[in-house]
Amino acid sequence: MKHAFLFVSALLGVSHAFAAVEIDVEKFGESLGGWKARKGKAAEYEISEATYRTYQPESSLSPDGGIFVSIRIDHVRKKLLASDDHASLELSFSADGTLVTAQSSLALQGRTITSELIKGGASASTSVAAPYVDRAVKIGTDLVADLSSKLLREKIVEPGRVSFPAAIRHNYNMLYQAVKAKAEEPVMTDAKPPEALPEKSTEPAKQPQADPEVPAKQPQDKGQPSTVVDPKTGKKVPLPDVQAYNPSGAPNTPILNNPSIHKDLIRAGGEALKLAREVVRQ
Numbered sequence: 001m002k003h004a005f006l007f008v009s010a011l012l013g014v015s016h017a018f019a020a021v022e023i024d025v026e027k028f029g030e031s032l033g034g035w036k037a038r039k040g041k042a043a044e045y046e047i048s049e050a051t052y053r054t055y056q057p058e059s060s061l062s063p064d065g066g067i068f069v070s071i072r073i074d075h076v077r078k079k080l081l082a083s084d085d086h087a088s089l090e091l092s093f094s095a096d097g098t099l100v101t102a103q104s105s106l107a108l109q110g111r112t113i114t115s116e117l118i119k120g121g122a123s124a125s126t127s128v129a130a131p132y133v134d135r136a137v138k139i140g141t142d143l144v145a146d147l148s149s150k151l152l153r154e155k156i157v158e159p160g161r162v163s164f165p166a167a168i169r170h171n172y173n174m175l176y177q178a179v180k181a182k183a184e185e186p187v188m189t190d191a192k193p194p195e196a197l198p199e200k201s202t203e204p205a206k207q208p209q210a211d212p213e214v215p216a217k218q219p220q221d222k223g224q225p226s227t228v229v230d231p232k233t234g235k236k237v238p239l240p241d242v243q244a245y246n247p248s249g250a251p252n253t254p255i256l257n258n259p260s261i262h263k264d265l266i267r268a269g270g271e272a273l274k275l276a277r278e279v280v281r282q
Contacts, residue, residue, distance in 0.1 A: 020182050021067040021093050023059055028178035032171075044076070050160035051076040052167045053084075057175065065095035069179065073171055075160050083109065085161060089171055097181030102139050104147055104168050108161060111154060115146040136176055144169045230264060237264065 029035040032043035032054055042055045053074040060068050068090070075085035085108050092101040098120065105114040118139050147165040156162055227236040 021095065021097050022180060022182055023057055023067075023069060023175075024178045024180065025056060028057065028174055031174040031178070047167050047170060048159065048163040050163055050167075051078070052164075054171055062092065062094075066093045066100065067179075068092050069175065071171060071175065073167060075164055075167070077160065085109070085164065087164060087168055089168055089175070091172075091175065091179075093179060097179070099136055099139060099176070102143050102172070104143055106147065106151065106164060108154075108156065113147065113150045113154065115143055115150070118143050118146070140169055140172045140176075143172065233264070 029043050033045045035041065035043050035056065037044045037053060038055070042053050044051060044053045046052070053076055055072045055074075057069050057071045059070075062068050069092075070088060070090045073087040073089065075087070077084055085106065087104060087106045089104045090102070091099065094100050100120050102118045102120075103115055105112060120135070120139060144165045147168065151162070151165065227238050229235070230237050
């Protein structure tokens with residue numbers, strides 16, 4: 001029974017621990033060369049002799065308890081009077097760290113190319129805490145293949161733009177590795193196990209000892225009358241000192257030695273006896 005109480009108290013004292021999805025922003029930045037550009041808010045790197053810039057990811061909690069992550073990627077065009085190209089990468093994770101959806105889009109000087117929403121179904125879903133990384137690879141492969149096919153239809157020939165889907169795939173791989181499911185530490189409540197509760201003492205309570213210097217408290221006189229008035233004579237008759245009844249011995253009530261009182265008591269008793277006889281006769 002004691003072990004059962006300990007188990008129940010442990011369940012009451014520890015709240016449920018839920019998994020939380022988080023992004024290791026520093027790890028993601030280090031994989032891209034560090035957050036050194038744009039006052040520490042972006043990282044710049046080269047892929048296929050083209051320069052790209054990735055900004056720190058933005059995340060928000062999903063209604064189902066998961067997390068939605070989006071990052072902005074720029075193709076830095078160093079040509080004169082040439083504006084940069086922009087891309088976005090959006091990933092959605094469930095509460096247990098499972099990759100749910102992925103989508104990306106490109107903005108190339110007024111032209112927008114958006115990939116299909118790649119969903120992580122039974123054939124292409126994985127958890128960052130599970131070993132099924134090949135399914136996550138399939139999501140990235142389908143995402144980049146869809147972007148590349150749509151980019152070719154636009155007849156894009158500039159090297160930095162042609163390799164833009166490869167830069168998105170690189171960010172996808174690094175971001176996926178920086179997202180992890182972390183179990184929250186159990187929170188202890190105020191509930192205590194039975195051992196922590198004070199045990200009841202079986203010893204009798206000690207009575208406070210009297211202080212010899214303090215005089216003992218004298219019993220108070222309750223003011224009871226010591227005499228009674230005889231209704232016939234009008235005289236005060238002293239009451240006998242009646243003591244407690246003692247069944248094992250003679251009565252302790254003293255007998256009065258006053259003869260006049262004896263006569264009064266005998267006369268009162270005789271009248272009471274006469275009255276009782278009259279009541280019985282009637």
